[in-house]
Amino acid sequence: MPPITLYFLQASRSIRIAWLLEELGVDYEVKAAEREGQKAPQWMKDEAGGLGKFPVLKDGETFLYESGNITEYLCDKYDTEHRLLPPLGDPKRYQVLQWVHAAEATYMLHSLAILYARWNQKGGDVAATEAGLALNVQKDLDYLASERGKSKGMFLVGDGPTAADVMMEFSVDFILTRELGTKGREWERVDQYRKDCQSTATWKKAQKKTGHQL
Numbered sequence: 001m002p003p004i005t006l007y008f009l010q011a012s013r014s015i016r017i018a019w020l021l022e023e024l025g026v027d028y029e030v031k032a033a034e035r036e037g038q039k040a041p042q043w044m045k046d047e048a049g050g051l052g053k054f055p056v057l058k059d060g061e062t063f064l065y066e067s068g069n070i071t072e073y074l075c076d077k078y079d080t081e082h083r084l085l086p087p088l089g090d091p092k093r094y095q096v097l098q099w100v101h102a103a104e105a106t107y108m109l110h111s112l113a114i115l116y117a118r119w120n121q122k123g124g125d126v127a128a129t130e131a132g133l134a135l136n137v138q139k140d141l142d143y144l145a146s147e148r149g150k151s152k153g154m155f156l157v158g159d160g161p162t163a164a165d166v167m168m169e170f171s172v173d174f175i176l177t178r179e180l181g182t183k184g185r186e187w188e189r190v191d192q193y194r195k196d197c198q199s200t201a202t203w204k205k206a207q208k209k210t211g212h213q214l
């Protein structure tokens with residue numbers, strides 16, 4: 001039995017950690033569950049603890065929460081050659097971490113506001129709320145497209161996937177697939193970036209092992 005268990009809620013940010021584990025070549029067991037309504041099933045929340053949000057990683061006896069935190073933990077422990085996360089003090093580390101944090105604190109924050117309005121707004125004009133909130137998402141995608149335009153590598157920081165891509169791929173896929181604030185606009189470079197991530201052998205392996213499907 002591998003010492004690592006990934007609690008994987010369908011279809012969620014959990015794919016980030018499966019992709020990372022495949023990139024690291026670390027063996028892991030998946031405990032996967034479908035959502036019940038929009039929520040994680042109670043057995044999974046009881047077993048994994050914390051806030052009841054997924055992914056959750058168990059390494060030995062230690063439980064880890066928050067996909068960005070799990071990403072840093074796994075890189076610190078298993079990425080001994082610093083391929084996915086450059087070492088402390090290296091300026092490239094902070095380029096990678098910029099995207100690790102932006103994936104949750106900017107891209108998911110802005111797009112989830114729209115999903116929550118669709119799900120939860122009672123009364124008022126949901127389309128008007130969405131139009132207002134779309135401004136931030138559009139700026140975020142414009143920025144990503146412009147950074148992709150400047151970069152010579154296929155991925156966000158260089159030629160191979162890093163922790164930046166592990167975190168950003170899901171955010172981009174989530175926004176484009178659910179059309180959160182995109183309002184019929186297309187971002188060719190962003191779409192190509194998503195395709196490049198999903199074409200890696202490691203992402204495909206993670207998808208197959210977990211059954212992830214947005």
Ligand SMILES: N[C@@H](CCC(=O)N[C@@H](CS)C(=O)NCC(=O)O)C(=O)O
Pocket residue numbers: 009011012013014038039040052053054055065066067068104
């Ligand atoms: N910031 C957290 C967010 C985790 C989160 O909200 N996960 C959602 C799925 S993407 C979840 O578990 N929802 C199930 C529920 O609310 O019951 C992270 O990056 O891990």
